[in-house]
Amino acid sequence: MTPDHARPDRNAKRSPSSGIDPRVLARSKRDAMQARTRRMRKRIAGLATALFIAAFLGIYVQLASGHDPALDSAKRRASTHLSASTSGSSTAARTAAAKAAAAKRAAAKRASERAAAKREAEAKRRAEQEETQAAGAEASSTGSEATSSGSESSTGSSSSSGSSTSSESSSSESSSSGSGSTESSAPAEVTTRTS
Amino acid sequence: MSLVQSGAMATAVGPHLFWITSRAAGVAALLLSSFSVCIGLLMGGKIARRSGPDLRVVHEALSLATLAALAVHGLTLLGDSYLHPSLADVSIPLVSSYKTFWTSTGIVAFWLLLLLGVSYYARGKIGVSRWRSLHRFTALAWALGIVHSLGEGTDAGESWFLAMTAIAVVPALVLLAIRWLGAGASRTAGPQVGA
Numbered sequence: 497m498t499p500d501h502a503r504p505d506r507n508a509k510r511s512p513s514s515g516i517d518p519r520v521l522a523r524s525k526r527d528a529m530q531a532r533t534r535r536m537r538k539r540i541a542g543l544a545t546a547l548f549i550a551a552f553l554g555i556y557v558q559l560a561s562g563h564d565p566a567l568d569s570a571k572r573r574a575s576t577h578l579s580a581s582t583s584g585s586s587t588a589a590r591t592a593a594a595k596a597a598a599a600k601r602a603a604a605k606r607a608s609e610r611a612a613a614k615r616e617a618e619a620k621r622r623a624e625q626e627e628t629q630a631a632g633a634e635a636s637s638t639g640s641e642a643t644s645s646g647s648e649s650s651t652g653s654s655s656s657s658g659s660s661t662s663s664e665s666s667s668s669e670s671s672s673s674g675s676g677s678t679e680s681s682a683p684a685e686v687t688t689r690t691s
Numbered sequence: 692m693s694l695v696q697s698g699a700m701a702t703a704v705g706p707h708l709f710w711i712t713s714r715a716a717g718v719a720a721l722l723l724s725s726f727s728v729c730i731g732l733l734m735g736g737k738i739a740r741r742s743g744p745d746l747r748v749v750h751e752a753l754s755l756a757t758l759a760a761l762a763v764h765g766l767t768l769l770g771d772s773y774l775h776p777s778l779a780d781v782s783i784p785l786v787s788s789y790k791t792f793w794t795s796t797g798i799v800a801f802w803l804l805l806l807l808g809v810s811y812y813a814r815g816k817i818g819v820s821r822w823r824s825l826h827r828f829t830a831l832a833w834a835l836g837i838v839h840s841l842g843e844g845t846d847a848g849e850s851w852f853l854a855m856t857a858i859a860v861v862p863a864l865v866l867l868a869i870r871w872l873g874a875g876a877s878r879t880a881g882p883q884v885g886a
Contacts (some may be wrong), residue, residue: 529744536745536754544756545724548763552715555846565845670815 709770714845716767720760721840724804725859728754728833732866736873754808761801788812793843794834822862830867 558564730750765781768774781785784795807829814822837860844854 532745533748536748540749540752540756544719544723544753544760548715548719548760551718552711554851555711555714555718559711567850 706772709767710773713764713767713771716760716763717840717844718846718855720764721836721856722759722859723753723757723760724833724836725863727757728830729861729866731829732863732870736866736870751811754804754811758808761804765798765801788799788842793839797843799837800832800835800839803828803835807832833863 555564722770727750730746730753734746734750768776768781769778774789776787776789779802780789780794782798784798785791807826810817810822817825840856841847844852861879
């Protein structure tokens with residue numbers, strides 16, 4: 497236990513000017529300590545606010561500049577989906593283009609075949625016409641000569657009827673070649689007809 | 692940056708303001724809690740005994756700031772239009788369907804920190820020694836918070852976040868290890884002395 501007479505001595509040591517009341521001194525020390533505590537709390541509140549603002553600004557700028565991790569991953573996912581669908585669609589487009597090119601080539605081939613058949617039929621028709629004309633001229637020149645000329649003229653009429661048939665077929669060919677919608681069926685007709 | 696650019700940025704980021712606020716508060720809470728744990732371990736150990744009262748004030752202020760930041764972290768998520776969680780989602784473990792495990796870890800960490808932190812003001816009723824032994828679980832709650840931030844955090848994969856977390860967490864882990872090792876050594880030395 498501390499003796500009572502020791503207390504004034506300790507106070508006297510702490511305050512050389514013995515005129516200050518120890519209670520006042522204690523109160524001032526307590527006040528100073530409280531002020532210090534308040535200051536420290538304020539500093540820590542400021543530090544917490546500063547940390548929050550710094551983090552907020554950092555994330556805000558990151559998000560605004562388009563480098564946010566969450567949005568980046570979402571964008572990456574979306575771009576992966578997009579590229580996958582694009583590659584899929586490009587494959588489909590390539591296939592469609594190849595199909596179209598093949599169809600075009602087939603159509604061109606058919607058209608050239610049709611044109612050749614048409615040319616052939618035209619030549620045939622001309623030849624037959626010339627033949628008919630020549631036969632007609634021959635018959636008219638020798639009509640009064642023999643009695644067997646009637647059989648000749650009948651042959652000529654038959655041949656002319658044949659030529660008319662061939663001209664009909666050629667006209668039907670030309671009409672079929674003119675209509676684009678019947679392109680697929682036309683070559684078959686042409687081939688059967690030409691053969 | 693021009694006024695138009697900053698205005699465009701604000702418009703683009705506008706819908707994410709609650710989300711950014713929540714993330715920033717989470718980052719601030721992580722740092723503040725790590726500082727608080729560091730100072731608590733310094734106080735409890737024999738490293739910084741002399742400036743005890745100052746450290747106690749700083750520790751208390753940092754803990755209160757952490758709790759405030761955690762409250763902001765959870766409550767601002769309620770305003771997020773994308774996630775749109777309910778109050779139960781952000782306050783009761785295993786209710787939220789969004790990353791249930793990591794979210795629940797964070798919620799448990801928050802409640803533990805709140806209860807163990809606020810129990811300081813009721814230590815007269817609890818008993819100082821009992822409170823002291825209870826208060827040790829704060830380190831566990833802090834560790835759960837770190838796990839939550841690394842598991843669920845949007846910025847967890849970012850190098851700046853990992854560096855910042857390492858700077859804040861590693862010193863606390865070192866102090867925790869020193870404390871545990873010291874406690875283990877004194878526990879093993881105790882019975883020998885007694886015997």
